[in-house]
Structure formats: structure tokens, C-alpha cells
Amino acid sequence: MSTIKIEFFHDAVCGWCFVIAPRLYALKDEPGLEIRHRSFVLQMSRDAMVDRFGSMPHAKDTILHHWKGCAEAEDTKRINIEGMRRQTFEYPNGRLSALACQAAQMIGGDEGHGRLFDALQYAHLVDSRNIGDRQVVLDIAAEQGFCLKEFTQCFEADAPGMLQADIALGQRLNIRFTPTLVINGKWILSGAVSPDILRTSVEKARSTAEV
Incomplete structure (x- = not known):
């Protein structure tokens, strides 16, 4: 049976990523299916937030x-x-959060990346913690079992370049939104698609790969 690679382009502050993640993970036991986590940040700074929304209070109101x-x-x-x-x-x-996920990727591969991404999303969307605060992000990494000395080194030295590589890949694929799923490098699903659409898309990609 052919291998199916799903690249999950996500942003930890994205509510729709929180919606689709469990639907994607429900497929993880499918034969030959590999989930690759990719960071794709829509606004990289406070200034970018203001440019997009007009002001920080309006950003919060709009996003909520x-x-x-x-x-x-x-x-x-x-x-x-x-x-x-x-x-x-x-x-x-x-x-x-994206830098933290890249540090987790370097230390723990896709399992580590996904575990920390999920924890950051839960902290943000459920526990209302400030994942825009560096110490909070590091605390969450520690809660997930990462050695903070090693993690901080990766966060500061390696993660920025890794993040830029993920963003550049997304741009080459013409990704504009999160979540976006890229199946086998060519099937692109944008938004929090339903479980049925997701499963059907995987089956179509598999049948195409086997031809």
C-alpha cells in the first residue's frame, strides 16, 4: 500500500486549526499515513496584527x-x-509558538512538534494563557517534558531558520490560510474540512498514487 504524506500547515493562535487537528489525528492509524507538521504564521509581529486589524483591541474583538x-x-x-x-x-x-514548535521538531521530530503544538493550542483556546509571552511558551514546553536547557538552545539558535523554511515552503505552495493540508505534495485542502471530506481526499490521493 502506498504512503500518504499529509503536511499540516498551522498557526497555534488559529481556532480553525484547533478544530481540524482531532479530525486529522483520527486518521493517524491509517496504513502508510504520515503527518508532517509545518508552521505557517499569518501575523509575525504586533505591527502585523495592527496592520491587519487596525488596532490590538479590534484584533481581539474580531478574532473572538x-x-x-x-x-x-x-x-x-x-x-x-x-x-x-x-x-x-x-x-x-x-x-x-511557531519557534517553540520548531525547537520541538528538532528535538522530538513530528511527534514532539505535534505534542507541543496541541499543548500550545489548548493553553491558548481553552486555558486562556498568554502564548505571546516567551516565559509562558517555555513553561508549556517544560510541562510537555522537554529539557529547558536543550529546548531554549534550539529555540534561539535553530528554530528561526527552520520556521522561515516552513513559511517559504508554504509560500511556494501558494498557501494563504491556516489550516491547510497538503497531501502528497499536490492535493491541497484549506480550512477545517469535515471528517468525511478529509477521509475521502486521503482515499483519492492513495488511489492516484497506486495507479
């Missing part, structure tokens, strides 16, 4: 409105909109 759609769509209800609304910190961009 989007969260309502995510909360309605998720299969198991977890998203805590009011918890985030009560927080006084500015809505974070995904840069620090």
Missing part, C-alpha cells in the same frame, strides 16, 4: 468573533471564548 464559528464547528466542545475575553493581555500572534 471568529472563535464563535470555530466553537460551533468543533466536534468536541472545548473553546473558551469568554475566558479569553476576560484576559487583559493583548491577543497574541503566533510567532513565539
Whole structure:
């Protein structure tokens, strides 16, 4: 049976990534299926957030409105909109989390990357923690069992270049949104597609690969 490689382009602050991740992981036991995590940050800085939304307060209001759609769509209800609304910190961009995920990738491969990405998303969307704060991100990495000395070294030295490589790959594939799934380098699914569409797409990719 042919191998199916799914590249999951994601941003830790993206609610729709939180919706699709469990649907994707439900396929992980499919024969020959490999999930490759890729970081793709939509806004890399506070300035980019302001450019996109006009102001940081408006960014938070707009994004929490989007969260309502995510909360309605998720299969198991977890998203805590009011918890985030009560927080006084500015809505974070995904840069620090993406760097952390790249450090996790270097140390623990795709398993480590995925484990930390999921933990960062849960911290952000359920526990209302500030993943725009470097210490919070490092704390979450420690909670996931990473050695902080090794992790911090990778975070500072290797992760920036790895992140740029993921972003450059996404740009070459004309990715504009998260989540985006790329199946075998050519089948592209954007958004939090349904479990049925996801499974059907994998089956089509497999049948094409076997021809």
C-alpha cells in the first residue's frame, strides 16, 4: 500500500486549526499515513496584527468573533471564548509558538512538534494563557517534558531558520490560510474540512498514487 504524506500547515493562535487537528489525528492509524507538521504564521509581529486589524483591541474583538464559528464547528466542545475575553493581555500572534514548535521538531521530530503544538493550542483556546509571552511558551514546553536547557538552545539558535523554511515552503505552495493540508505534495485542502471530506481526499490521493 502506498504512503500518504499529509503536511499540516498551522498557526497555534488559529481556532480553525484547533478544530481540524482531532479530525486529522483520527486518521493517524491509517496504513502508510504520515503527518508532517509545518508552521505557517499569518501575523509575525504586533505591527502585523495592527496592520491587519487596525488596532490590538479590534484584533481581539474580531478574532473572538471568529472563535464563535470555530466553537460551533468543533466536534468536541472545548473553546473558551469568554475566558479569553476576560484576559487583559493583548491577543497574541503566533510567532513565539511557531519557534517553540520548531525547537520541538528538532528535538522530538513530528511527534514532539505535534505534542507541543496541541499543548500550545489548548493553553491558548481553552486555558486562556498568554502564548505571546516567551516565559509562558517555555513553561508549556517544560510541562510537555522537554529539557529547558536543550529546548531554549534550539529555540534561539535553530528554530528561526527552520520556521522561515516552513513559511517559504508554504509560500511556494501558494498557501494563504491556516489550516491547510497538503497531501502528497499536490492535493491541497484549506480550512477545517469535515471528517468525511478529509477521509475521502486521503482515499483519492492513495488511489492516484497506486495507479
